[in-house]
Amino acid sequence: MSRTQPSSGLDPALAARLRRNDEGLFPAIAQQYDTGEVLMLGWMDDEALHRTLTTGRCTYWSRSRREYWAKGDTSGHVQHVKSVALDCDADTVLVKVDQTGAACHTGDRTCFDAGDITPGSGR
Template identity: 85%
Template sequence: MPAVSRLDPAIAARLKRSADGLVPAIAQQYDTGEVLMLGWMDDEALHRTLTTGRCTYWSRSRQEYWVKGDTSGHAQHVKSVALDCDGDTLLVKVDQVGAACHTGDRTCFDAGSLPLG
């Protein structure tokens, strides 16, 4: 990850990052409220997301940035970005084109509910 980011210092100051400098980013379909996926952003990924209008994430496995949809065509067009009250989670409301999940499913959260009780 880069040592220097182009993220607005006022925004950067509000973030509470994990030990590896990342913040979880929940992607949600802007008009239906459907939760699509969870990705990870560092300061630079957030800067790119805010300035390009496309979700950019940090891949923990590949150790590189990736723009959702650049390979698959299943892009996320950003409608809004909000920081939670603790500053440790982002909510990115998007217009999802195609599948959000790498499995080809619309959402990463359709693998079945866990039993309660």
């Protein structure tokens, strides 16, 4: 089910390139700019991307709360944007950031440290 897109100040040429899911969202991967560490995956729409580009802080769309959130507003664990890149299919953005503190809501530095899955083991 698609949600109504808010009006956005996103550059129309960039907006025209983006491929979104049925809810008008696309994944945004946050990566530490200097180490390459993958920190988290969040969801954006045009307005969240516009806010990210204009404020220099990552802003995401919360699918559970149905609202925008700038990373670090409540935790203090801010993501300062260094660069943003669109992938080859125009359906995912890579946001290189300087992460302050933990990126994960669990308090961990990254959301991707819950244990490796060994290829071929089925686990």
